[in-house]
Amino acid sequence: MKRSLPDGPPTPTLRDVAARAGVSIRTVSNVVTSAVAVRPETRSRVEAVIDELGYRPNLAARRLRSRRAQVIGLVLPDVTVPYFREFTDEVLTAASARGFAVVVEQTHGDPVREREVLRNAKLRHVDGVILAALTLRPGDLDTHPGRPVVLAGTEAFDETIDAVSADYAAAGRSIGTLLGEQGRRRPVIVTARQPCWPITESARYRGFVDGLAEHGVMFDGSRIVEVPAVTLADGRDAAATLVARFPDADAVFANADALAVGVLAGLHDADRCVPNDVALVGFGDIEYAAYTQPSLTSVNTMRAAAAGAAVALLQERLAGTERNEPRRIDTGFLLMERATTAPTGTSATPVGSTTTAATGVAS
Amino acid sequence: MTDVAALAGVSKKTVSAVVNDVGQVSRATRERVRSAIAELGYSPNPVARGLTARRTGSVTLALPYLGSADLAAIASGVIAEGERRGFGVLCEPTDGAANAQVLRPMVGITDGVLLVPGRATTDLGGDVPVVVLGHRIVAADVDQVVASAAVAVAILVELVGPTGCIIIAEQDEADLVPDRWRSLLRTTGDASARSGSEAMHAAFAAEPGIRGVVTLGTGLGIGAAHAVSNAGLGIPEDIRLASVGAGAEPGFTVPGITTAAPALDVLVRTAMARLVERVAGFTGPAAIIDVPWIVTERGSTAR
Numbered sequence: 001m002k003r004s005l006p007d008g009p010p011t012p013t014l015r016d017v018a019a020r021a022g023v024s025i026r027t028v029s030n031v032v033t034s035a036v037a038v039r040p041e042t043r044s045r046v047e048a049v050i051d052e053l054g055y056r057p058n059l060a061a062r063r064l065r066s067r068r069a070q071v072i073g074l075v076l077p078d079v080t081v082p083y084f085r086e087f088t089d090e091v092l093t094a095a096s097a098r099g100f101a102v103v104v105e106q107t108h109g110d111p112v113r114e115r116e117v118l119r120n121a122k123l124r125h126v127d128g129v130i131l132a133a134l135t136l137r138p139g140d141l142d143t144h145p146g147r148p149v150v151l152a153g154t155e156a157f158d159e160t161i162d163a164v165s166a167d168y169a170a171a172g173r174s175i176g177t178l179l180g181e182q183g184r185r186r187p188v189i190v191t192a193r194q195p196c197w198p199i200t201e202s203a204r205y206r207g208f209v210d211g212l213a214e215h216g217v218m219f220d221g222s223r224i225v226e227v228p229a230v231t232l233a234d235g236r237d238a239a240a241t242l243v244a245r246f247p248d249a250d251a252v253f254a255n256a257d258a259l260a261v262g263v264l265a266g267l268h269d270a271d272r273c274v275p276n277d278v279a280l281v282g283f284g285d286i287e288y289a290a291y292t293q294p295s296l297t298s299v300n301t302m303r304a305a306a307a308g309a310a311v312a313l314l315q316e317r318l319a320g321t322e323r324n325e326p327r328r329i330d331t332g333f334l335l336m337e338r339a340t341t342a343p344t345g346t347s348a349t350p351v352g353s354t355t356t357a358a359t360g361v362a363s
Numbered sequence: 364m365t366d367v368a369a370l371a372g373v374s375k376k377t378v379s380a381v382v383n384d385v386g387q388v389s390r391a392t393r394e395r396v397r398s399a400i401a402e403l404g405y406s407p408n409p410v411a412r413g414l415t416a417r418r419t420g421s422v423t424l425a426l427p428y429l430g431s432a433d434l435a436a437i438a439s440g441v442i443a444e445g446e447r448r449g450f451g452v453l454c455e456p457t458d459g460a461a462n463a464q465v466l467r468p469m470v471g472i473t474d475g476v477l478l479v480p481g482r483a484t485t486d487l488g489g490d491v492p493v494v495v496l497g498h499r500i501v502a503a504d505v506d507q508v509v510a511s512a513a514v515a516v517a518i519l520v521e522l523v524g525p526t527g528c529i530i531i532a533e534q535d536e537a538d539l540v541p542d543r544w545r546s547l548l549r550t551t552g553d554a555s556a557r558s559g560s561e562a563m564h565a566a567f568a569a570e571p572g573i574r575g576v577v578t579l580g581t582g583l584g585i586g587a588a589h590a591v592s593n594a595g596l597g598i599p600e601d602i603r604l605a606s607v608g609a610g611a612e613p614g615f616t617v618p619g620i621t622t623a624a625p626a627l628d629v630l631v632r633t634a635m636a637r638l639v640e641r642v643a644g645f646t647g648p649a650a651i652i653d654v655p656w657i658v659t660e661r662g663s664t665a666r
Contacts, residue, residue, distance in 0.1 A: 024369070071472070074454075079435065079438060079439040080439040082612075085430070085435040085438075088438075089428055089429040089430035089435075089456075092454055101455055101472070103421065103451050104438075104452055104454050105451070106443075122450070125419070125451075125472070232611045232615045235615075262615060287582070290556070291556040291557075291560065291585050293589070293592055293617055
């Protein structure tokens, strides 16, 4: 066996696995890449030997030999949602800078598509995957040897998989704290319906509730308006609903900026003044957030840094230079306070100014 | 092939004979070779076969970047159309640069390219079929499915009213503004809302008589609207505003922004259909297909 370092542990090679399993090198390769069918008994035998020897395929060398450009699969719910569109742009930029092409695959929040992403025929040629998952819980993802996955762009987390994210509980808390500090007592949440992962089970919700509680506001879990999807139109509909169901609402936390922008338009239609009657906070800090009338307070979860970190991590995994344990990278977050949470009693739109309260942890 | 031969206990020549179905090979030997092939998953010359069959199952979407609502609308349409047809869509940001270096290495990775060209697009390479889509026609012998930006700008300038009107566009799209209205043009570095806001502020400072704004891109329009509001002016009372581009955001500003958007379904489906035909080997003459604009009048141009 080849030795990786003097006196270091021996590194099993393709040849070692083939010899031990009693098959050819080509067969082991085919098992690892799943590119070509192998008889089931043979596959099991080879996989058992791979586990036994602790073999890790050297993908970089294989790609160099085949001289094919490296390709990343970016799997996310929907590219038309502004937050994910901007995230995709950042991934494309970061990937392109490192010589990767990117296949974009939409899941539409389907839990089966998220779980089985690595079996997706359209992704069979990609070398690694960045997955922005909405429904995945720890242990859900079906992984198989040979292709690295990085979770990025959402709250989804699994200890066994590399992940790039932010402290969503702290982010939620910063919103609850802001609204509590301003004396908002009757907040309402607007969110897209997600049966596989209801908002009440998310870290940001727990943080939000805690932040409010610190200011004596006990959030009532029934004050949640759910809409079918993250679209501007759904946000507008949500505003109509919340005005009818919760006419006393004095603050809205919309769980995505696209919804917040729609809510803003809907509140205007219902003659509710923002922020004087109703404060509004979004999530994601899309580019548009600073240019709404009034400008939208939101949480920036450092998309550009997350995209860059995810691509870099994939590149390291493919080069085989990363250590074996899964990595968790925290990009930090920023609460961008803008005009939709200006303290009541002031005039609605400050001219061109944006104040930001930085509360984040960079790793 | 050596592995198959070794596993089956025959010579390479015999394996070749079985694969190509020629020569005198006994049934028993043929069976042994076939089962060795199945076990090892051997396929003769897969790369070459990939080239001639051109069945990678993916197409490339080459576009300057994705961050603007307008380009994102095209991209998501292409990705959705790819889903409908069972293709993967490989996204290749070009930054609007000359596209040859993007398009050349595509062989073996994708079957063809849908290209949203930038101002500097010249050489399109020739290794895989290319279909142009978007708002710009290029001087190349390929199918082009285009909603002409010049047409949309002209429509909106007339709608807003040419007197006291300015046009805001990013530098790389300045050439899309029709000659007739070139004198109204103010350029920005990019198509972001921030650039639109800055350009509007600068225009107010330089010219007191502005009465209308047409932007090439909805992001610029949203930024311009923000700047108008910050200047204490009203839309449409003081400044009439309209934008060329796709995306839902102009429908949710207060007031809503009048837009000219390309018929996206037509744009994307037609372009994809042409590409599929070319990949399948269609060799008819290249066509330029005109896609209509859909004008949605909203509060920003109300009278």
